[in-house]
Amino acid sequence: MKIIVFDLDDTLYGELDYVRSGFQVVAEYLENKYRIPCDESFRLMWDSLEEKGRGSVFNDVLIHYNLYSESAVKRCLSTYRLHMPNISLLPDAVDALQILAGHSVYIVTDGNKVVQHNKILALGLYGRVTKCYITHRYGRHHSKPSPYCFHQIAKRENVRPQEIVYIGDNPNKDFVGIKPYGYQTVRILRGAFKDVRMSEAYNAEFEINTLNELLPLIARSTEAEG
CATH class of the missing domain: 3.40.50.1000 (HAD superfamily/HAD-like)
Structure with a gap:
């Protein structure tokens, strides 16, 4: 053999199942920290992914809510990378x-x-x-x-x-x-x-x-x- x-x-x-799982965890983080509806931020992230690819997803969602900073992007990225995926x-x-x-x-x-x-x-x-x-x-x-x-x-x-x-x-x-x-x-x-x-x-x-x-x-x- x-x-x-x-x-x-x-x-x-x-792999898109992993991306979906990560976006969900980031959306929950944004809801807990900023009271942004989870479903809403998830949809924004998914739309950005489909339109532009992965490179600017977290930038785009934070800019949309006027929350953009390098540290905020890093926190989203860390949340995404460290989560235990579904x-x-x-x-x-x-x-x-x-x-x-x-x-x-x-x-x-x-x-x-x-x-x-x-x-x-x-x-x-x-x-x-x-x-x-x-x-x-x-x-x-x-x-x-x-x-x-x-x-x-x-x-x-x-x-x-x-x-x-x-x-x-x-x-x-x-x-x-x-x-x-x-x-x-x-x-x-x-x-x-x-x-x-x-x-x-x-x-x-x-x-x-x-x-x-x-x-x-x-x-x-x-x-x-x-």
């Missing part, structure tokens, strides 16, 4: 992890150390996989596309890169750094990068629409190699 390595965001759960594994992720129980399964994920740790904790993954690698714990220079954490897994398992399969969603960084070493790569077509097309160097070897397709794919690949 191949060693399985999963990305986290938009691979095992929907998120769940996607159904196909639950199925895949159940089938893979007892096998070597890893997670490699980029992002703020506390944020990613809280996501993994909320999803109950620490007890369900062999080890979770939050790349920023090893220095930002070891975040994807760096192969560092994948090499650590290969060393831990005493296997060649060809015996490791990585499943991720972001073709901008998930595959380009590890393909030259022989790691097998699978792109799951969902989330914000679902429709992104890249050059061959950035593409995964295989593409799937759900994790239900993963194990049959690995079985076929193993048979072809053998």
